[in-house]
Every structure is written in structure tokens, then in C-alpha cells.
Amino acid sequence: MFLDRFLxxxxxxxxxxxxxxxxxxxxxxIQSVNSRQTIIEAGENVSVSTFLLEGIISRYIDDKxxxxxxxxxxxxxxxxxxxxxxxxxxxxxIGTLTAATIAIVPHSALKDILDPRxxxxxxxxxxxxxxxxxxxxxxxxVGRLDAVGRIAHFLCETNARLEAVKLSNGHRFALGxxxxxxxxxxxxxxxxxxxxxxxxxxxxxxxxxxxxVEICDREALARRGDFDPHxxxxxxxxxxx
Amino acid sequence: MFLDRFLxxxxxxxxxxxxxxxxxxxxxxIQSVNSRQTIIEAGENVSVSTFLLEGIISRYIDDKxxxxxxxxxxxxxxxxxxxxxxxxxxxxxIGTLTAATIAIVPHSALKDILDPRxxxxxxxxxxxxxxxxxxxxxxxxVGRLDAVGRIAHFLCETNARLEAVKLSNGHRFALGxxxxxxxxxxxxxxxxxxxxxxxxxxxxxxxxxxxxVEICDREALARRGDFDPHxxxxxxxxxxx
DNA sequence: CGAACGTTTGAGATGACTCAAGCGTTGTGG
DNA sequence: CCACAACGCTTGAGTCATCTCAAACGTTCG
Numbered sequence: 001m002f003l004d005r006f007l008x009x010x011x012x013x014x015x016x017x018x019x020x021x022x023x024x025x026x027x028x029x030i031q032s033v034n035s036r037q038t039i040i041e042a043g044e045n046v047s048v049s050t051f052l053l054e055g056i057i058s059r060y061i062d063d064k065x066x067x068x069x070x071x072x073x074x075x076x077x078x079x080x081x082x083x084x085x086x087x088x089x090x091x092x093x094i095g096t097l098t099a100a101t102i103a104i105v106p107h108s109a110l111k112d113i114l115d116p117r118x119x120x121x122x123x124x125x126x127x128x129x130x131x132x133x134x135x136x137x138x139x140x141x142v143g144r145l146d147a148v149g150r151i152a153h154f155l156c157e158t159n160a161r162l163e164a165v166k167l168s169n170g171h172r173f174a175l176g177x178x179x180x181x182x183x184x185x186x187x188x189x190x191x192x193x194x195x196x197x198x199x200x201x202x203x204x205x206x207x208x209x210x211x212x213v214e215i216c217d218r219e220a221l222a223r224r225g226d227f228d229p230h231x232x233x234x235x236x237x238x239x240x241x
Numbered sequence: 242m243f244l245d246r247f248l249x250x251x252x253x254x255x256x257x258x259x260x261x262x263x264x265x266x267x268x269x270x271i272q273s274v275n276s277r278q279t280i281i282e283a284g285e286n287v288s289v290s291t292f293l294l295e296g297i298i299s300r301y302i303d304d305k306x307x308x309x310x311x312x313x314x315x316x317x318x319x320x321x322x323x324x325x326x327x328x329x330x331x332x333x334x335i336g337t338l339t340a341a342t343i344a345i346v347p348h349s350a351l352k353d354i355l356d357p358r359x360x361x362x363x364x365x366x367x368x369x370x371x372x373x374x375x376x377x378x379x380x381x382x383v384g385r386l387d388a389v390g391r392i393a394h395f396l397c398e399t400n401a402r403l404e405a406v407k408l409s410n411g412h413r414f415a416l417g418x419x420x421x422x423x424x425x426x427x428x429x430x431x432x433x434x435x436x437x438x439x440x441x442x443x444x445x446x447x448x449x450x451x452x453x454v455e456i457c458d459r460e461a462l463a464r465r466g467d468f469d470p471h472x473x474x475x476x477x478x479x480x481x482x
Numbered sequence: 483c484g485a486a487c488g489t490t491t492g493a494g495a496t497g498a499c500t501c502a503a504g505c506g507t508t509g510t511g512g
Numbered sequence: 513c514c515a516c517a518a519c520g521c522t523t524g525a526g527t528c529a530t531c532t533c534a535a536a537c538g539t540t541c542g
């Protein structure tokens with residue numbers, strides 16, 4: 001039941017009941033973490049992976065001046081660092097953005113489950129590759145879009161991801177992030193992010209107050225952000241644009 | 242012998258002789274491809290993966306105006322799209338930048354080899370995760386560095402990757418790319434890339450003429466580009482900064 | 483020799499940044 | 513229950529990095 005959301009609605013790799021309960025059994029611990037806490041520091045050796053049950057977690061790279069670049073965020077129902085299983089150590093740090101609940105999965109338990117089950121291993125492999133696809137979409141966002149487009153794209157992506165795990169109805173969702181968080185995600189300053197939000201609001205595309213996001217015109221928002229959900233590898237959800 | 246360079250000098254996942262020859266046997270075909278050819282279009286269904294023997298191959302996402310964002314480049318000794326094995330279809334396109342030689346590996350052959358060999362499967366999984374780590378470094382580059390820094394970072398990365406497969410001596414390497422290619426990689430215009438190259442040249446950090454890159458001051462270049470090679474998961478090569 | 487391509491330089495436009503300050507909301511302690 | 517601190521949001525004005533448009537120059541190759 002902890003893993004109900006894992007790979008939910010992902011094209012072709014939904015887990016069987018047996019697979020789900022096997023993975024469930026590999027969980028060693030459930031933890032609560034406060035907002036804005038570092039969970040793993042870049043370069044650390046890790047022997048467990050983290051599955052996110054509640055809240056938003058970020059992955060980021062620090063530059064030498066202490067500024068950081070977010071390279072991923074995770075929503076409930078996703079492994080945050082399953083890639084640590086083959087990699088052993090990480091090239092980035094991990095921290096909470098909001099308060100969060102996580103499940104800890106030791107790699108030894110994972111190995112016992114996966115070694116005799118190539119099909120399941122391939123599904124987990126797939127799930128780490130979705131993260132890579134998200135990285136690519138983020139690259140596109142930062143490299144090709146202007147400030148308004150980046151925010152539009154990010155909101156479309158987040159809406160689609162949350163919808164897949166039933167945390168958005170397609171038009172409205174709670175997102176515990178501040179405008180500064182979104183600025184960091186989109187590679188912008190807080191000030192400029194705020195101005196871009198105003199433009200989106202005035203154009204009637206979307207609205208964010210107190211971390212509740214309301215998407216007024218989903219299609220127009222997707223157009224403004226040049227958003228094509230293909231890279232999320234979702235199944236055919238009824239309202240996915 | 243085709244696969245000699247694959248995972249060469251990668252921390253902890255070097256292939257055994259047996260593994261190498263098994264993969265070697267999975268190759269169905271060797272092909273030559275001209276410069277600037279599309280190999281795979283985004284969204285296509287694929288049942289083979291591509292291993293790069295010679296040349297430079299890019300992966301890119303098109304925006305709706307026909308401009309493209311490069312999300313990865315590959316050098317000899319790397320799988321270009323091993324992730325197509327678990328994913329089946331790709332969220333980006335693939336094309337050559339220079340003339341190239343590639344080896345084709347059908348997924349069916351891969352499955353036969355990997356299903357009974359979880360250890361080898363984990364090494365291939367790892368190799369796709371290095372691509373993800375490269376994506377993250379690219380995000381850092383585009384999100385946090387200025388024009389000169391981005392180019393410096395890219396040159397440091399490329400130097401290190403080519404060194405791992407013995408195509409750079411650490412200070413000099415042939416790179417069949419134009420300044421426009423590097424502009425696309427770094428999310429800059431050609432004009433501005435040219436000006437940034439001049440700055441690097443005048444500062445005595447590096448030099449690029451006719452696609453031969455010469456790194457004059459490796460440490461200073463790494464500092465300028467805020468480059469830390471940790472994310473490449475290389476073994477301890479003698480001169481890696 | 484000429485066409486195609488890549489590199490280099492100039493001048494002006496613009497999107498995003500920096501610095502600075504005011505405003506609104508929330509939570510807390512006296 | 514009020515006052516104040518902390519935090520996030522909003523706005524303004526001036527600056528700067530990068531972009532756009534334009535043109536000249538050098539190589540390579542047929």
C-alpha cells in the first residue's frame with residue numbers, strides 16, 4: 001500500500017500485485033523529515049534508496065559560491081534516488097522542499113528481489129530512465145524557453161505528474177513551493193519569476209496563491225510552454241493534453 | 242574488440258572479458274553514417290540500440306519552431322541509446338554531428354544475454370545512469386554559468402571523456418565540431434560563442450582552431466567552468482584534475 | 483575561380499538581473 | 513490579545529549579458 005502510486009499509469013511498466021508487494025517488503029523504515037532538510041550530500045556513499053510518500057523533494061548541484069541548481073524535483077509515488085542502487089554514490093545532493101514522509105529501501109534487499117527477476121529489474125531500470133527524460137525536458141526548458149515559457153512548462157509538467165498519482169484533478173493542485181523555489185527550478189531570480197507569474201495571471205493561463213496552483217487554460221498554458229507530455233511516458237489518462 | 246572502449250576506466254563497473262565478448266556477439270551490424278544525418282526521430286518505436294565506434298553523435302529535442310536543444314553528445318565507446326532497451330520509444334531525436342561508425346545491437350539479443358546475468362545488467366543500467374549524470378551537469382552548466390564558463394565546462398568534460406577512451410592526451414584532442422555546434426550545446430548563439438572563445442583564448446586557457454582543441458591551462462579552465470569531474474564516475478586516471 | 487561554409491567583428495535592442503524598498507500574512511511571545 | 517518578527521510577494525529603476533541583424537573575411541573543395 002505504500003507503493004500504490006509507484007509507476008502508476010506509466011506506459012507498459014505497471015507493476016503486478018506480486019511485484020508491488022515484494023518491493024513493499026523491502027522497505028526497512030518509514031521516516032518523517034522536516035521542510036528544507038538535506039537528506040543526502042553529494043559524494044556520500046549510500047546503501048539505501050529513498051521512496052517518497054508525501055511532500056516534495058529536490059535534487060540539486062551546488063556551485064562553488066554556494067548557489068545551487070535544482071536538477072530534479074520529486075512528487076509522491078516516485079523513487080528519489082533509485083539510481084544510487086547501481087551507482088553507489090551520487091553526483092548531487094538531495095533535500096526536502098516541504099515536510100515529507102519517506103520510505104527507506106536497503107540495496108541489499110533490492111538485490112535479493114531483483115537478481116532472480118529480470119522483468120522487474122527492467123521496470124525499475126525504466127523508472128530511473130524516466131528521471132533522465134525529465135532531465136532532458138528541464139534542459140529544453142532552461143535552454144530554449146523564456147521566463148514565462150519556463151514557468152508554464154514547469155506547471156504543465158507538474159500538473160501531469162501529480163495527475164498520474166491522483167494529486168491533481170488536472171486543473172488545480174496543492175504545491176508546497178514558494179516562488180523562490182520555482183525560480184531555482186527554472187533558473188531565474190525570484191523577482192523575475194514574480195513578474196512572469198503576473199504575466200501568466202493577466203493572460204488568464206494560471207494562478208498561484210499560497211502554493212495552490214490553478215490552471216485556468218490548460219491548452220494555452222501548454223502552448224505557451226511548448227509542452228509535450230510524451231517524455232513522461234504516461235498511459236492515456238482521459239484529460240492529458 | 243569493437244567494445245574495447247565501453248565503460249573503460251569507469252569506477253567499479255569495468256566489464257570482464259567474458260562480458261565484453263558476449264556483448265560483442267550481440268552486434269548485428271556495423272554501419273557508416275554521414276555527417277549531419279538523423280538516425281532516430283523522437284517518438285519512433287525502436288528495437289535496437291546504437292553503440293558509437295567513431296565520430297560524434299548528438300541527442301536533441303526540437304521545439305515547435307524548428308530550433309533544437311542538444312541534450313547530450315556521445316563520443317566513441319559509448320552507447321547512444323541503450324535506454325531504448327527498457328523504454329522502447331524515445332522522447333528525443335538522435336543524429337550525427339560528424340561522420341560516424343556505429344554498431345547495431347538488437348534488443349532481443351540483449352535480452353538473451355542480460356536476463357540470466359543480473360550483474361552485467363546492472364553494469365549496463367549503470368551506463369545509462371551516467372548519461373543521466375551528464376544531463377545533470379549540462380543543467381548546471383546552462384543554469385548557473387555564464388557564456389565563457391559554459392564553454393570552459395564543456396571543454397573540460399569532453400576532454401575528460403575523450404581521455405577515458407584514449408582519444409585525448411589530456412591537453413589536446415580532435416573534435417569534429419563547429420562553433421555553432423558548441424553554441425547549440427551550451428544554449429548560446431554562434432556569435433556570442435565566438436566572442437566567448439576569444440576571451441578564453443586571450444586569457445590563455447584554451448584554443449580551438451579547425452576543430453582541434455588545445456587546453457593550455459587545464460586547472461584554470463576547470464576553475465573558470467566550475468568543473469568537478471566527479472559526475473563522470475571515472476577511475477583514477479593519472480592527470481584527471 | 484567561385485560557392486559554401488565557418489569564423490570574426492560591429493552596433494543596437496532586449497530580457498533578465500541587481501539593488502532597494504514597501505506590503506501582506508502568519509506565527510509567536512509578552 | 514496585541515505587537516513585532518519573519519517570511520513571502522510585489523513593484524520600481526537602473527545595469528548588464530546575451531541576442532539580433534548585418535556584413536566582411538578566410539578556408540576548403542569541386
